[in-house]
Amino acid sequence: MNQTIETLLEHRSIRAFENKPLTEEQIYTIVRSAQAASTSSYIQAYSIIGVKDEMKKKKLAELAGNQSYVEKNGHFFVFCADYNRHHEAANLHNIDVTETTESTEKFMVGLIDASLAAQNATIAAESMGLGICYIGGLRNSLSEVSKLLNLPSKVIPLFGLCVGYPEQTPVKKPRLPMRNVYHVDEYEPNKQAFINGLKEYDETISSYYEERTQGQRKAGWTSLMANKLANPVRTYMKEFLQKKGFPLK
Template sequence: MNQTIDTILNHRSIRSFKDEPLTEEQISTIVQCAQAAATSSYLQVYSIIGVKEPVKKKKLAELAGNQEYVEDNGHFFVFCADLNRHKLAAELEGIPIENVIETLESTEKFMVGMIDAALAAQNAVIAAESMGLGICFIGGLRNNLPEVAKVLKTPDRVVPLFGLCVGVPDQQPGQKQRLPIDNVYHVDEYIQDESQFKQQLSNYNEDISDYYLKRTQGKRSHTWTEIVTGKMTKPVRMYMKDFLKSIKLPLK
């Protein structure tokens, strides 16, 4: 074990921050660490928007489902898949847009953008937490991407994927136990023993139920499978495909 591993294993989401803005040095360090992440074929298919303006943060908090910590934090980052830069690169090289449009509008390159952004964000998180800061990912921005895009003035082929609240923690919540490693890690091939998986999930359910009982002083005792099943039976953000088409990122 070392300090980096300790930082990673001590991760938890923070939803209450002290009223202390990040310094420019902290912001720059976090972004540089994000950029140090691996990127597919050196394409760097992502951008990061730092949101400082209080009015914009307030609006994004509303669009994300009235999550007040989107507004009240040390700094708010938005990670985007970005293929606009690659259109500009083609123009710089004098390559006609019709020669690259199939690639720019492919599902594969959109996936590369999502993966690149996620890798960069995780680097940013580890950097921030190693500095004693807390973080919280915000997927709620995807509740209304057309309005988020207006607030952030993102051009075609740029998709805001998720936000990241960063700041000085004003709470120390308990840490949620992850799935058993045997339920996640397979060797050589995907294990097909469903009875084994279900038993592991049943055991995990007991741990998670106990976690919620203690966290809520007995008011809640949901299991993990109960939580995820409830979410899967309620489709959300079903407009996404149409939105991606509207900004010239059709999935094909």
């Protein structure tokens, strides 16, 4: 096993960081690593906003659901799907690309490109001994986040990434059994085997939470997911996307 694989397998979300900012060299390396990620057809449909202003970080922490580590970390990145630059590029050649950038396909390209870049950034950061935590809570209030970061039309914030020097070493959270994730040649045809894998995982997660919470929490994964997905959240998303220039045709 090489060092890169060890870094990947040791990943865990960090929610407490030392009061120590990243250096400009570290930020540069992380962003350059993000840019080295694969991108669909060379489109590079994303932008990264580095947030240093303490007041903005404080506000983003509030918008994300009062998550203190959004404010207190070494550096905070916001990953965005971005077709603003593509419209500007097309304008230079008097070409209209609106129909293409408003398609569901290109919207998915923006999401995928940004996610690939973010994961590269994560691996780069963790390889330097830093910790990270993804922040999906920014999607609680995307209009406010967009205004705070002065994002133009065709640019939408997707998630944040806290990076910094870890002040904790949490226990790794167990992942699903491989047989419930990796299928060979076709989706698992044996439903009972699939269900058995989920039940086995329930026992693993129940033990994990019971130990971590001193018996205060014992729910398995299937129960957690069923209850989490029973009530839709962020139902304003479609309307927000339309206002930002993504009608998803």
